[in-house]
Amino acid sequence: MQNLAKLLAAGVAAVFVVGAGFALLQEVVKSYTLQSLSDQDISVEQALLVAQGAIDECKKSNSVVTVAVVDRVGGIRFVLRGDGATENDVDVARRKAYTARTFRQATSKWLERTAPDAVDAKGVPILLTGQRSLDNVIDRAGGMPIIYHGDAIGGIGVTGSKGGDMADEACAEAGTKAIADQLL
Amino acid sequence: MSSFSISVKAVALAAAFGFMTSAASAQSLSVNAEQAMAAIAAMQKYAKKDGSNPSYAVLDRDGKIVLLMAGDGAAPHNLGLAQRKAYTANTFKMKTIEWRDKSAPGQPEANERSMPGVIPLGGGVPIMVGGEVIGAVGASGTRGGQTGDTDCAQAGADAAAALVKRLQASN
DSSP states (O other): OHHHHHHHHHHHHHHHHHHHHHHHHHHHHHHSOOOOOOOOOOOHHHHHHHHHHHHHHHHTTTOOOEEEEEOTTSOEEEEEOOTTOOHHHHHHHHHHHHHHHHHTSOHHHHHHHTSTTOBOTTSOBOOOGGGGGSTTOOSOSOEEEEEETTEEEEEEEEEOOTTOHHHHHHHHHHHHHTTGGGOO | OOHHHHHHHHHHHHHHHHHHSOSSOOOOOOOOHHHHHHHHHHHHHHHHHHTOOOEEEEEETTSOEEEEEOOTTOOTTHHHHHHHHHHHHHHHTSOHHHHHHHTSTTSTTGGGGGSTTOOOOSOEEEEEETTEEEEEEEEEOOTTHHHHHHHHHHHHHHHHHHHHHHHHHHO
16 A cells, blocks of 8 residues: 555656656747758759869860769769769769768868878877768768858769879869859 | 580680671660750750759669759659659660559559569650660659659650760761
């Protein structure tokens, strides 16, 4: 009988605690403005301009490249496989774009930062090599983020140029410059 | 039997096949990047009139990606659908809106739907040149549903085919 009374008391207390917690949550919610979150994202037209810019730059060295542009969540916005390229190239370009987007930097910089022997300015090991085992990334140069007011709204990846990965990255950078005036 | 005699036999066999077939490499026409861009341009024109932002896929004759483009504000599934529609049109060499009905449950070809990567939805159209399928186009996200997607993809396939024919005429 005594046990039952204890159980009842605990139950009543629990109801009060949960009730108080719920009231607190309501207060917290009220303190926010009740608007849905709105994000900036790269548009299809911007993606086309960026891709075209990269393709044109690579054409200067007679390179036929494969280009991918991803949006702010890293999903495919635009992909164009260069003539004679394989389906692997499509995936490589997409991964370069994804890596640049998600780490908000040129993939060549990210490569340096995640190298097994990478150290910071004071010579302290950085130890970020583990990032290379994330899904969808690739440890190759040739990806550039698309930054709008400090916010990464997309990324571009290029592969297949004659000058190798660093030449790919130069083309990718030229691509982002094609919409530079829109990113100010 | 020594491995030497096996290899001799293999070479002899290969030579025999070589005589049976012509020594020329197989040539097949396939949609390229420029033609895929022409398809996209035509489909964007359709979309603008339609007031929608569809997603598109252009695949080559092997069913591999040549071009993908996700429309502004597209649902996450649109691009994947466009790709599968294009693949279906390519592999069955017909508009997916026709294949959808041809493979409906109860039809003799119903089991075709169990193939991986296909989808029984209108919006995929093969790119035909001289009676040959050289690739396919898929669209997803027009206002007109499967019929609208089909019309949009048809505009894309026609534009790509026209470019191929123009190239052939000039050669």
